[in-house]
Amino acid sequence: MPLPHSSERRIIIALDGPAGSGKSTTARKIAHTLGYVYIDTGAMYRAITLAALRAGAAIHNDALQTIVQTSRIELLPSAEGQRTLLNGEDVSTEIRSREVTETVSSVSALGVVRSAMVECQRELGNAGGVVMDGRDIGTVVFPQAELKIFLVASLEERARRRLAELGASAANITLDEMCAQLRERDRQDSEREISPLTKATDAIEIDTSSLSIDEQVSQILAFAEERTKG
Numbered sequence: 001m002p003l004p005h006s007s008e009r010r011i012i013i014a015l016d017g018p019a020g021s022g023k024s025t026t027a028r029k030i031a032h033t034l035g036y037v038y039i040d041t042g043a044m045y046r047a048i049t050l051a052a053l054r055a056g057a058a059i060h061n062d063a064l065q066t067i068v069q070t071s072r073i074e075l076l077p078s079a080e081g082q083r084t085l086l087n088g089e090d091v092s093t094e095i096r097s098r099e100v101t102e103t104v105s106s107v108s109a110l111g112v113v114r115s116a117m118v119e120c121q122r123e124l125g126n127a128g129g130v131v132m133d134g135r136d137i138g139t140v141v142f143p144q145a146e147l148k149i150f151l152v153a154s155l156e157e158r159a160r161r162r163l164a165e166l167g168a169s170a171a172n173i174t175l176d177e178m179c180a181q182l183r184e185r186d187r188q189d190s191e192r193e194i195s196p197l198t199k200a201t202d203a204i205e206i207d208t209s210s211l212s213i214d215e216q217v218s219q220i221l222a223f224a225e226e227r228t229k230g
């Protein structure tokens, strides 16, 4: 007798890659299509960075330990994808400020910050049915994720996208300056000792330089469908 068709598994989809590679837009759409929860882990590192900047804390382990212990970060699903709350305050816009962006890679290189964030991310995603984007999701947070995608795109294309995304608030930033900002953040994220940005050996690499969002979303959805069949 044939086995009954097993129900679809709700898997963990890990989406990693450098800044501006299209992770968040792609992750949001995939989560929406599959009815999964979208978790933007970069927003967590950004919220801790904002808390450190507000407190005037030095960027080292001891000071950040206190910040981590006194900061409550909540991620709330919303129509735009995710709202980020810091101690009850909606900081979704403020965490995208230039100051936070310039400091976040130094904060997220610290061991005390990483261990707290990774623990929290594992709690959020453990049950499956999540699309989590970041730098170390497939390598460190969920090495057992059923589907791992590593998105890449040329530096210039990523800078163009980031300028378009920031709109009027980036009116005084040139393409060259944006390339330099992204290059520096990529360098810091890739060269740090703990959980550097790197492609997991079993991740599927997708170069999004000349793909539309819809094209990359449908490619990933096809992989997800394969993996969710019981």
Ligand code: CDP
Pocket: 018, 019, 020, 021, 024, 041, 042, 043, 045, 046, 104, 105, 106, 108, 109, 133, 134, 135, 136, 137, 185, 189
């Ligand atoms: O959206 P964007 O590509 O600008 O970056 P993000 O996803 O908001 O992440 C901001 C920064 O947080 C990154 O440049 C990393 O330094 C750090 N991050 C990390 O270390 N690990 C993660 N899983 C996610 C972000």
